[in-house]
Amino acid sequence: MPTSTDFSHELELFRTEAEGALQFFYAWNAIHEVAAHDEKVQRLLNQAPMLWNTSLGALQASTFVALGRLFDPDTKNHSVTRLLARAHSDLSMFSKEALAERKRNLSPNADEWLPEYLRTVYVPTNEDFRRLKRHVAQRRKIYEANYRPLRHRVFAHRGVSSRDEVADLYAKTNILEMQKLLVFLRRLHETLWQLYFNGHRPVLSPARYSVKRILDQPSPNPQRAALQERLVTDVRAFLKAHSQCA
Template structure:
């Protein structure tokens, strides 16, 4: 596995943790609010469900915090993009050709020559554009979500005791979902460049995590209610 493959796998994993924990956290409450049987089932074991919801909240803010960490030694959205830019040679046509040959055990597939004619080789500006797209949402995170992560999740700031509601009041579900989507879109654009030699737009990629999490969670809660 190449360095970019490893990096992409780890970055994708961080985004998945953030998205899955957020949508599970969100939908436990939404499903229960719209279904009396589910609500009553959760109430019967309120302690356990409160612990689960709290754990999901911590997982979400921790993963999101890692993705926007300012430490250049850490895997963040920015270091992911910058590492890809540094490794441009791994996105080249010869590198893609070598990977396709390796995946076919050294046998040249019949389609490969024609396929390579349409391969796009990214340049530094392509990755700089991804970094620029992250910028506005990084600012939103720093203003509205980093204080929660730093003062309530990673540490218990004495000054916030009794005032955590004021921190959460600055957050918006739609804002969180937009942040998660741009993080996902960056991964998807890089995946297409690396795996297929295709340049796609951020808006070509939609985050589908909520529908998967909601369906799985609803199945679990139905069993609990039964």
């Protein structure tokens, strides 16, 4: 049975993996999207095409390698499977008593406000985790059908060699679908973090995922925006600023 400390560590490892994959892909996607609609940015990139093509290729490869780790069904590896298995195997770590102890460790005056706080705390059930596992199963099915073959046969291991074979694998992928997969993983981490540290009901909150939509309608409060929104905004600001001198 995992200890609370084990789960906290697993949760943090999952965060770094999920955020890494998201950052790799959204940086790659945002560079392409901004350049496609701005001739000055295109000229900037064309000043050092080999550098930018190398960087874009590295971002793309890193995305697929990270996705493979995240959706690995083996619980021996630090994947979404392992994270949910650890959480579901010991629901006592989400009890009000366990949460109160975590709050006391973080706040010296916790006992002054804990009784009132604990009245609104949600204690998860087996069904909560079965529901989250169903969400993961739906996304894993998409990953295994459309992205795992490309990851295994092109990025992790060179199993195909002809351009036509590679093109056939890419034909199964979809930009919006990939965005949804990556943002889902980030939302799942946030859901489990809020449950573990704040006692919030484990419900997946909506989040924007379309790079085009983020560029067309920036967040009114960038500092509080989701990670993918902040990254897309940074990419555009950087490219726009430097393209003025291109």
